[in-house]
Amino acid sequence: MIIRAARCLGALLFLVTSTALSASLQLEPQSLLVERGSTLVIDLLMDAPEEIVQGTTASTGGIGGSVIMSFTPGVTLTAFDLVAPAAPAAPPIGAPAGTEAFETAPYVGLIGRYTFSVAQDAPNSIIFTAADSDDFFGSFVNIFGTNQSFMPLQGSATVQVIPLPAAVWMLLSALGVLGLRARRSRP
16 A cells, blocks of 8 residues: 555656656747748747756757647748757658757757748738657757756747738729719719
């Protein structure tokens, strides 16, 4: 009976301490207005808690991992550029296309920038989601210090697409109707 209680207590302590180590991936800006046919840039940021960063300084850059960006059809990923101190790494074996792997990324701050082009037939709302490419074990690890693996919470952003050409046509149509009304009302 005492052994069973000790095991339950140990499992409970493990669950409590493992959930305390959650970092997060963030996308900035989290909401944005763009025109069809334009280009947009979304920043990928990391926010790792103190427990993951133990024994290191935030400026050394010691996070390694791989991220997959998913998004609504209507945009095309044109580039992903890492920002120093993050360096490119080989993606995990069997990782889906579009997986970006890196090492020596900062614990808190900018990892890289995604550049997208918005199609002319893009929907009015586009949702972007950045998540760990390994959703079972997690691919992120603190390279320096504790060498502890972790799985960050996913980040998302929403982009509203403004159909500017349609708005211009509606404005011109309204001006034309007003012009015709003014011309007909003259004596």
